[in-house]
Amino acid sequence: MSPAPRRILITTRLFDDAAARYLAEHDCVAVPSGLPADALDSDIPDAALSALLEGAVGWIVGQRAVTREILAAHPDLKVIARRGVGYDRVDIAGARALGRIVTIAAGANDPAVADHTLAMILAVLRRLKESAIAIAADDWRVVSGFDLTGKTVGLVGLGRIGKAVARRLHGFDTKVLVATRTPDPDFPFVEYVPLDDLIARSDVVSLHAPLGPETRHLIGAAALAAMKPHAVLVNTSRGGLVDDRALLAALEAGRLGGAGLDVFEAEADPALKPVAAALAARPDVVATAHASGSSGEALARGNLISAQCVVAALDGLAMPPGCLVAGG
Known part of the structure; x- marks a missing residue:
C-alpha cells in the first residue's frame, strides 16, 4: 500500500x-x-x-x-x-x-508590482480619479493633469521591483534618480544620489525599500516638507515606510500634488484605519488594497x-x- x-x-x-x-x-x-x-x-x-x-x-x-x-x-x-x-x-x-x-x-510578482507602480504614477499625475469623480457627478469639464514624460522620478531602493520600475520609466524619457546602498552598473541611465537629494529634486518619489527599524517612517513630516510643491508620492512597498498621519497632513495643507498608495500603516496597526480611510477618500489619492502583486x-x-x-x-x-x- x-x-x-x-x-x-x-x-x-x-x-x-x-x-x-x-x-x-x-x-x-x-x-x-x-x-x-x-x-x-x-x-x-x-x-x-x-x-x-x-x-x-x-x-x-x-x-x-x-x-x-x-x-x-x-x-x-x-x-x-x-x-x-x-x-x-x-x-x-x-x-x-x-x-x-x-x-x-x-x-x-515583480512585473505586476512594477506595472501597478507605473499605473499609480500616471493616474495621479493625470488626475484620473478626480476626472472620474467629476464625470460621475455630471461635470464634464476637463481636468488638466501633468505629463510623466520629461519628469524627474526618484526611486528609493533598487531591488528587483525597483529595477523593473526603472526600466519602464526609461521608456517615458524621464530622469531617474535612485537612492540605494547597492548601485548596479547595469543601469547606466539612472543617477545615484543621496536620499535627501532625491527627495528635493524629484517630481515623483516611488518607494521600493524593505521595512525595518532603519526605514520605518523613512518618509515622515520632514521628508514630505522637503519634497517639491505638487510632487507625487507612490508607495507599493510597505506601509510603515510612510508616516501616514504626516502624509495626510501634507495633502490637507496642499503641499503635495497627490499620492498613489497600495499599502498603509493600518495593515499592521488597526488604530490607524481612520487615517487610511481619510487618505483613500481624497480625490488626489489613488488607493488600492495591497493589490499591486495580485x-x-x-x-x-x-x-x-x-x-x-x-x-x-x-x-x-x-x-x-x-x-x-x-x-x-
Missing part, C-alpha cells in the same frame, strides 16, 4: 489548478482552508488555523502571521512557503529554533513557485529558481 499523500495546507486566495497538480505529482495533496474567495488568511482565527494545520507537513501562506506559538504547536509542519516576498510576517528566529524551513516566492499571472507564478519550494524542502532537494530560504 502506498503512503498517504503529504498534506499541504493552502491558505492563500486563488490557488490554481496548475499548482495543485504540481503538488499531486509529487505525492502531496493541497488542503484548502475553506475561506471565502474574497477573504484573507489573516482573518482565520487561531483555533480554526490550529485545526487546519493538524497533520500538515507544509503550509503555503499569504498574509497570515506565522508565530513561534503556531509552529511549536504543530511539530509535523516542516516547511512554510510564503506566496509573496518579505519575511516580516514570519517569526524567523522561532522557525530556525524549531528547525522549520521558511521560503518566499522571489520574483513572482495580477492573475503573478498569483499563478507565486502559486507554482510556492509549491516547488514545498516539494524541494520536503524531499531535501536544491531549491528551484525563485525559491529563497530565510537565512539560506
Whole structure:
C-alpha cells in the first residue's frame, strides 16, 4: 500500500489548478482552508488555523502571521512557503529554533508590482480619479493633469521591483534618480544620489525599500516638507515606510500634488484605519488594497513557485529558481 499523500495546507486566495497538480505529482495533496474567495488568511482565527494545520507537513501562506506559538504547536509542519516576498510576517528566529524551513516566492510578482507602480504614477499625475469623480457627478469639464514624460522620478531602493520600475520609466524619457546602498552598473541611465537629494529634486518619489527599524517612517513630516510643491508620492512597498498621519497632513495643507498608495500603516496597526480611510477618500489619492502583486499571472507564478519550494524542502532537494530560504 502506498503512503498517504503529504498534506499541504493552502491558505492563500486563488490557488490554481496548475499548482495543485504540481503538488499531486509529487505525492502531496493541497488542503484548502475553506475561506471565502474574497477573504484573507489573516482573518482565520487561531483555533480554526490550529485545526487546519493538524497533520500538515507544509503550509503555503499569504498574509497570515506565522508565530513561534503556531509552529511549536504543530511539530509535523516542516516547511512554510510564503506566496509573496518579505519575511516580516514570519517569526524567523522561532522557525530556525524549531528547525522549520521558511521560503518566499522571489520574483513572482515583480512585473505586476512594477506595472501597478507605473499605473499609480500616471493616474495621479493625470488626475484620473478626480476626472472620474467629476464625470460621475455630471461635470464634464476637463481636468488638466501633468505629463510623466520629461519628469524627474526618484526611486528609493533598487531591488528587483525597483529595477523593473526603472526600466519602464526609461521608456517615458524621464530622469531617474535612485537612492540605494547597492548601485548596479547595469543601469547606466539612472543617477545615484543621496536620499535627501532625491527627495528635493524629484517630481515623483516611488518607494521600493524593505521595512525595518532603519526605514520605518523613512518618509515622515520632514521628508514630505522637503519634497517639491505638487510632487507625487507612490508607495507599493510597505506601509510603515510612510508616516501616514504626516502624509495626510501634507495633502490637507496642499503641499503635495497627490499620492498613489497600495499599502498603509493600518495593515499592521488597526488604530490607524481612520487615517487610511481619510487618505483613500481624497480625490488626489489613488488607493488600492495591497493589490499591486495580485495580477492573475503573478498569483499563478507565486502559486507554482510556492509549491516547488514545498516539494524541494520536503524531499531535501536544491531549491528551484525563485525559491529563497530565510537565512539560506
